Amino acid sequence: MLRFFTVALILTILLGLVSIALAQEEESVIEESVVAESVEVKEGSTVNGGDVKTAAIQYFIWVAVICASAMAVAAVGAAMAQARAAKQALESVARQPEASGPIQIQMVLALIFIETLAIYTLVVALILLFINPFTESVVKMTGM
Amino acid sequence: MGGLEVGMEFGIPFPGLGGHDSVIFTNTLIVMVLIFVLGLLIVRRLRLERPSKPQLVLEMTLNWLKGLMRDIIGESGVRYLPLIATLFIFVLFANLIGLVPGLVSPTSNLNTNFGLAMIVFIATPYVGIREVGIKSFLRHRMGPVLALAPLMFVLETIGEFSRPISLTMRLFGNIMGEEILVMVINKIATMIYYVPITVIILPLSLITGLVQAFIFALLPTIYFGGASAWGEKH
Structure with missing residues (x-):
């Protein structure tokens, strides 16, 4: 053995x-x-009438803003849904205390599936912030 | 997929190798050795009368999991306790080891979670076929009405394939988010005169790790229950 x-x-x-x-x-x-x-960009070329570097910085600013707002929206939705689920489960337990065991398991399940949606948003936000697939090409376009 | 490398600069890489994956590999080995040694220590002095405290904790955990499986799968479900209990204990230790400074949770890497989820993905049809036979298993997948069978079969198959992805992403997002939270709070703590405000966040991380380990044991149990239910029962 x-x-x-x-x-x-x-x-x-x-x-x-x-x-x-x-x-x-x-x-x-x-x-x-x-x-x-990798894309070769000439010195002083423009994007939408602005400098390439400004556009790149704006890109990163927008990524951060969008990640934060997406997380906020997801948190609001998940919180409201979880509140409803927990409220209903608590009412059921108060009405029928002997059925608290199965109700608890079902409630935890529902909470898990609701929370998973918020977690998906978190994963997308983390990917956009830390391992963004476009970061490298944007940095190369600025020539820095 | 390489995975995120946030806060990995403090981890221990495997000797002779570099990179994020080797840090995760070292920490997985540490978790494995820890569980192995703890198990040996507890099993060495098992007693029927006046059991020691670790033995009581272990027995309580296993009995609780056993009761859960008996409720969800049925009396024959206790047979799969080793798999579920192994998943629970490994994920629990892997989640909690990230709270030790210098170590990184192996479950904060997508690859570890996907490996664990693939075990569940392969085990689910096996359990179903073993419990009710391949005929009943397939008939249950086809739904109650024969006319809807093609649609139901496709839907069930898609649902089956989405399970490992959701298991992976849930554990990864929770543990990674928690680690990033601890890291950010640590950075804030260094800004304001090194006040150890990390202490506030550590109990939260503890609860997250425990709850996620419980979920990672509960969901496979429910999948097994769904796979082994058939006919009037479901």
């Missing part, structure tokens, strides 16, 4: 190492392709 566990542990570690090595190779390939496709 102990030998089985040891072999399993070693296999898991090896698999993890292989996956990390593969992931790193993939990343380097992606970077090369991005570099090859």
Whole structure:
């Protein structure tokens, strides 16, 4: 039994190492392709009648503003929906205290599914803020 | 997908390797070793009379999970307690280890969560077929009316495939959001004379980790219950 566990542990570690090595190779390939496709922009070119750098800064400002407002809207919606669900569940428990066990599980389930929608918004906001796929090309366009 | 790399500069990379994934790998190993050693320590001195406190805590947790599975799946559902309890304990430890300074939650990476969710995704039809047989399992997927069977089958299949994505995203968003919150609060704390206001946010993180681990155990249980229900029962 102990030998089985040891072999399993070693296999898991090896698999993890292989996956990390593969992931790193993939990343380097992606970077090369991005570099090859980078856009060359001449000095002093304009976007919508303004400077390229101003446009890039405006892009990042708008990303931050939109992430914050999206999170606010999602939080308001999720809070109202969760309040309704919790209110209804509490009323049911007050009317029928012996059924509190199943009601509790159902309420937690409903709350989970409501909260998931807000979490999706959070994930989208995090992706836009931290691993935005357009950041690199926008920075390259400014020539900085 | 590489994943977010916020606040990862403090993590321990795996020796000889670099990057975000190796930090997660090291922390997963730490969680594994921690659970293994704790389990060995508790199991070594099991007693029927005057049980020790860790044994009581473990027994209470397992009995609670067992009661939950008996309520949702039925009497035969207790058979799948090892899988659900393993998911619960691993996710719990992985969530809470992020609160230790210098360590990073393995569940704040999409890859870890997707791996866990894939286990549930593969186990769900297995449980259904084992409990009610492949014929009843497929008939349940086709809905009550035969005329609607093509539509219902497609809908059920789409629902089945959306489950791992929602499981992954839920855990990832919660734990990542919590870690970013702790990081931002830490930065604010360094601005105002190093007052340790992180203490305010730590109990919240504790509750988040516990609740998310419970959800990650509850949802597979409900999936198993849905897969093994058939006929008049559902």
